[in-house]
Amino acid sequence: MHPWYQLPTAITRFIADASLTADDIGESPCSVYRFSKGGENFFLKTSPPVLAPTTYSVKREAQALQWLSGRIGVPELVAVVDNEYGEAMITRAVLGKPLSARIEAGQPVSHLFLEALRQLQGIPIKDCPLHAGAAIRLKELEYLVSKGLHDQEYVLDQWPGLHDEQDLLRQLRATMPEEDLVFAHGDLGDSNLFVDANDQLYFIDLGRAGIADRWMDIAFAHRNLREDVSGKVADEFLKSLPYVDEPAKREFFMQLDELF
Structure with missing residues (x-):
């Protein structure tokens, strides 16, 4: 994953001292990690700048989650931020x-x-x-x-x-x-x-x-x-x-x- 210092501040603040576990299911070039906080499960997903124009873009996926919320069952978007190192978002794990x-x-x-x-x-x-x-x-x-x-x-x-x-x-x-x-x-x-x-x-x-x-x-x-x-x-x-x-x-x- 990105070195900790490369993640946007809003992301590191939310994760705090939670332990990240790599989630390597799927074939996406994005990095995905699971973590727990306050008894709930979350996912961190990041994409590098070179993928910004593609459907691998984390910001694009966040836009999809926002638009689909209330229309079908999708993960709740907790945060989405970008900086010079790429894009990052946190979502709440779905049920089932x-x-x-x-x-x-x-x-x-x-x-x-x-x-x-x-x-x-x-x-x-x-x-x-x-x-x-x-x-x-x-x-x-x-x-x-x-x-x-x-x-x-x-x-x-x-x-x-x-x-x-x-x-x-x-x-x-x-x-x-x-x-x-x-x-x-x-x-x-x-x-x-x-x-x-x-x-x-x-x-x-x-x-x-x-x-x-x-x-x-x-x-x-x-x-x-x-x-x-x-x-x-x-x-x-x-x-x-x-x-x-x-x-x-x-x-x-x-x-x-x-x-x-």
Whole structure:
């Protein structure tokens, strides 16, 4: 993490003498730490200045949390501050456990993904200040690749004809979809969706949230089910949707995600 002296004063004052524990779940280049204070659990998340123009920006995620508060279940934003060393925010931990815990226990989760999509896509987007459409995300990816900040452990041989980052970027430019815009989480998976004992949902890691094509979140949920549950369950999930499947869009968003 940042040396203690690099964190904004408002952040260090809140943490005080609490002990920080690294949280390395997920693949984000941001640093995340858990800590407890006054019997409550919190998270500290920081991002360096080079990520400020991207959806990894902590300030962008804080904006998403502020806008979504009262609309769906999201972490409470306690503080967000930036300085010359980067951006930092503190959030209060949400209730429940990640959906991955139910998958590991062999419990059904497709209905919870469907409910998550219903809640997300039901949010009116008329006044939403967050934009995460395909063109914006592709521009972000081009920036990350130009800086060498993209995921280096990508696998492109699942798509014939794609061999390196530039091949993928050309493919994405050529297959940009016509978008059916809704509100999207942007990284909807079993580690970013929490559920309590009453099946109440809470969404975390909302840096990529915003107005985007409805098939982005569907593609993530479908992949999650296919890889961690079964292909049969994943296919049944698609058939449960209230609209006809669009495989080309799902493939576009999976390709777009490969270098993140």
